[in-house]
């Protein structure tokens with residue numbers, strides 16, 4: 867007799883190396899069979915969630931922020947150019963999201 871490493875029940879092993887009772891072994895086999903399919907499903911759902919995620923900055927706020935940090939209002943400083951460029955990229959990303967979203 868051995869003790870199943872999963873459920874703790876005693877069982878009569880069919881093989882000297884068996885660590886799982888027959889019920890737990892069957893369960894493990896079923897899970898291993900489903901694993902690749904579940905992995906694909908998780909990957910698909912993650913991609914769908916990423917595409918469905920709303921833009922980090924709402925479009926109306928983004929427009930205000932671009933106006934506030936525009937280089938014309940800050941002596942064409944390097945910081946204002948960097949910030950404006952990044953904000954404009956967010957606007958582009960949000961537009962692309964709407965165009966590619968299946969929902």
Ligand SMILES: [Zn+2]
Pocket residue numbers: 870871872873874875886887888889890891
């Ligand atoms: Zn077991």
